[in-house]
Amino acid sequence: YDKVRVFSQDLTTLKCKKVSIALIQESHLKSTDVHRFQNKYFKVFFSSSAVNKSKGVLIVSKRNIVFSIKRSGNDTEGRITHVVVSLNNTKYAFMSLYAPIEGDSKFFQELLRLVVSLKDCLVVLGSDFNAVLDPQLDRSHKVPFRLKYLLILW
Template identity: 40%
Template structure:
């Protein structure tokens, strides 16, 4: 793994350095004030990646790096979306993305929502009704920024889940990597394994 996108790190700002070791360095991170949430981007130390900028929110919900790799300018985000309907989260994330029109994007993380209720969730009807609004926000975000789900592109009808809710008795695919359509030309050693 050359780039690791971490979510739910639950670290204080002063403790984020603990994620580093002789193999990986922290390129960006965000911590919540109360040791909840938290995201980080770790980069393998020997990866020749020119980081131009890094940034984050102040609530442990997203961080990013803007970098050059083999003359490709890209922004890589680690995202931990709220587990409730929150349009302001997607609005703030979208504003950061729109500040970098010269980049292609890779956004990975826990989105706490499904893109397609028919494929990404095995549910009961109560869970479906509660998740529709969040799913709509996520789909609108992806559409507005022209981001794709490469796993779904390769597996158009497969069902695979990353989360089980014992409360709702449902399985969901809520962890994703989204990317710009132009990322298919990126050298494979940069993409996540």
């Protein structure tokens, strides 16, 4: 299974870089396959997967990190997962996001509600927002969507 080999390389890189918690986007894993992104050093802490192998977000942590989980959640579309933990008497909210390419306002409204609910935490956000300030810089899409229009939705 070629993807397992790629995951193994990714996890080796995390270990070499001394990463404790990683926020992964575009995992392209079904919920039944999320466990494949683990090894003896790292575990998938929280995830969200789409029904098919598109999208997918993960929160991966070293196995030896000790913290108290306060709350967590995810969507069912493979775009948002988060966990609130207490570490050294401080509450952290780790969020991994993968925004729709077309700038879906429902996604950003849900994200805003989530962020507001985390006001008592230090938020650590890893994301692929799929938008740019200058569409001329992003030539990968036929229909450009400017980030400033998304920010207006907030």
